[in-house]
Amino acid sequence: MDDLDTSDALFPAVNSREWLDVILRHRCKVTKLRPFQLDLGMEVVRGKDVWCVIATGMGKTVLLQAGAIAADARGERGICLIIVPTKVLVEQQAEVAAARGLRALAINEDTVREAALVKRDLWLELTRGDDVRVAIMTPQMVQGRRMQQLLNSAAFVDLVRWVSIDEAGLIDQKNGVFAAPYSRLSSLRVKLNDSTVWVAVTATATTDRAPIMARKLGFRPGGYVDARYSIDRPNLKFIPRFYQHATTGTEHLDLSFIIPPDMQRAEDIISTVVFARTIGPGFSIMDYLDTLIPLHIPNRLQLIKLYNGLMTADYRRNLKRDFPLGTVRVMVVTDTAAYGFDVPNVRRVVTTDLEEDPKEEEQKAGRAGRDGEPAEVISFAPPWVQNLPLGSVPLTKTQLDEEEKRSQLSLIRAWYNPTAFFCSRHALLHYNSEAFPFGAVSPKCCGPIHDPDASKLDLAHVQQWKEYFAQLEEERVSTLERPRADGAFRVLDKPMRESLMHMLDRWSHRMWNEIRPSRELPCSVFFPPFIRDAILDKAYLCTDLSNLKIITKRWEYFDECGACSNF
Known part of the structure; x- marks a missing residue:
């Protein structure tokens, strides 16, 4: 041929x-x-x-x-x-x-x-x-x-x-x-x-x-x-961060910076690959980020997609085609994508789990900037990985236990705790017995040491989202949570809550089978866990459709399915 x-x-x-x-x-x-x-x-x-x-x-x-x-x-x-x-x-x-x-x-x-x-x-x-x-x-x-x-x-x-x-x-x-x-x-x-x-x-x-x-x-x-040959990638900026907010099954506030609070169009989202340890957390991250995208954005539920080994070959092939075109802005992937996953225009990689083996961190970081253009790698770790302030001595049992865990991390500990003399990039090169080319690397090759401003905008976005959700919760409380004088309506006990949860799950899957546009899209796209949990938490207030609509305020399918007779 x-x-x-x-x-x-x-x-x-x-x-x-x-x-x-x-x-x-x-x-x-x-x-x-x-x-x-x-x-x-x-x-x-x-x-x-x-x-x-x-x-x-x-x-x-x-x-x-x-x-x-x-x-x-x-x-x-x-x-x-x-x-x-x-x-x-x-x-x-x-x-x-x-x-x-x-x-x-x-x-x-x-x-x-x-x-x-x-x-x-x-x-x-x-x-x-x-x-x-x-x-x-x-x-x-x-x-x-x-x-x-x-x-x-x-x-x-x-x-x-x-x-x-x-x-x-x-x-x-x-x-x-x-x-x-x-x-x-x-x-x-x-x-x-x-x-x-x-x-x-x-x-x-x-x-x-x-x-x-x-x-x-x-x-x-x-x-x-x-x-x-050199393993250095000078076009990558390494940004280690520590989780600042608790992570539950449905909330990932530290990752909210991925969706700008003032988003007006799909292109406002930087092309990003998010690594989740397994498929379950990946679904949860996608669900959460989906809720942050304004309702007026066209095809908003197609901007963030999952990529893992359970998806069909056609689905994965189409996704790798759509991502470089910009129709998909965020891919939430499992470790499957750490090896050989080659999409050229990834401007940002976010890793959500602590990697104790530097080689694993290297592999995931290597998915960013494969076209040679500038890209960044944001790596999250739990708070205990952060060193105590200089001169401090661990005194409490918790501090001693955390120091023991940190001592097992070797290079990864240095990666997340960079200094002016040993930044994250330097740590990676040192691990590979390669000299740090001080004169050849941009002074902004890492954050927070070489580029203290690298995280400012992201952290400001997280704060904006935090304030938004606090205000939303305050509105819900002031609108709904007025207990009846006779005590007729109470929070559901555990058996009733579990029973209602199963009913909602069965209903949502039945409805989604009728209306979903693609068999690849999971039911959680239609009925996110945070909507289901809101109903479970405040079921005692769902005395009419108007109250239900307030409780499910951010559920875009309410008008289409919320008033369904077999809800």
Whole structure:
């Protein structure tokens, strides 16, 4: 399918540096390669194993595919196995490989099942053809029954010419789900030919741990190209913050700065990715932020969307298309998006959970500013992470316990407690044994040390929202909470409250099934938890529809569904 004319006598000689430069630029649709892409791509073409540590957003995928692209341009055949941590990344890498002219097979539990429904066998397709095939899969799929059967075939093994491992640093992950599957990848070495070229890339490997990680993956000491580049991202500004307000299941006041109080149009929301630990908190954050968007904003419930592994491939694909277009302003994601999630125009990343492993914080921060333009990373931590004032000594049991917990955090403690001599960026570079380039980094590279004003506007917005909700509550109290003299109406006891909650949940799901515009939208979009809880808290005051409307003041579906006879 390659439309590049290589017959010209002046075209560079096959496998030369000039030839690879032309081929990769043409296939990857770029005007210029980064030096490491061409340098290490040539090593792969020469048949050498490569271990590469480089910052996120630098184009590591080109290196992972370089050997397959070169072989395809030469008209050869072979198989390239690209191993990635998540099924979301499987689909993304397959799309990229296909766009570069390779026959790409995304192999995960979902794609294998969906292919079987239309009588396709992806494993069989991988074994057939006279071209170059790229199979992208997770470590779990590599270790699955079908793949192991293929590896018992000498004919198949001879076709496997490249093994490329993305996010190789996960083999050293602490308390994570990826370390064990990645560790088992070394068993591939004994099943494949010695001529198979191995490539591993990561942005999270310190100088002392990198050789250990490589050895765990089967790289032989002295037998591979060991390439290390700066992990610094000068376009990112790091802003550590401590939670100032209590977090419940429905309130996230510290995150309210994401929605400007004076918002007039969708574009007033900075394009933001919010990391939540799991799907449940992600729903809660989305629900809360949705309530802050003014009712007059068009498509207001489409501006903030969830992104996680439970969403369909079409939903995720459409979301990654809509976000760069600006029709979606905020994505609330799980840790699934920390690895290889590539959306170029993310101007702000917000992490809502304390990461005890610096590598995890690095990965999430790496989703911001992948287009090279300025971006910021706001990282939240609970108050106990904050050091005591200089000269203070922990005295109480609580202070002693908190000091003990802080002592376990090492670098992360320094990240959240920056000083004039050791800012957050400096801490990250120090962790990776990299010198802090004082003269080369903008003096506003971090907040609050180098840019004390970085948080002022955000914190002012939080204060405005705090005052707004306080006023709203005051209005509700003055309007409604006048107890009856005879005491006839009281707060619901626990059994009655639970019974009403179940009734409301059943009603809301039934109504939403009738009116929802898209099956991807959860019921919480229609009937947010804060509306349900308001009704539960003040059910004794719902003596007529006018009172109910006041209690559910910010529920936009009231006129359409609030007066429903089967409410």
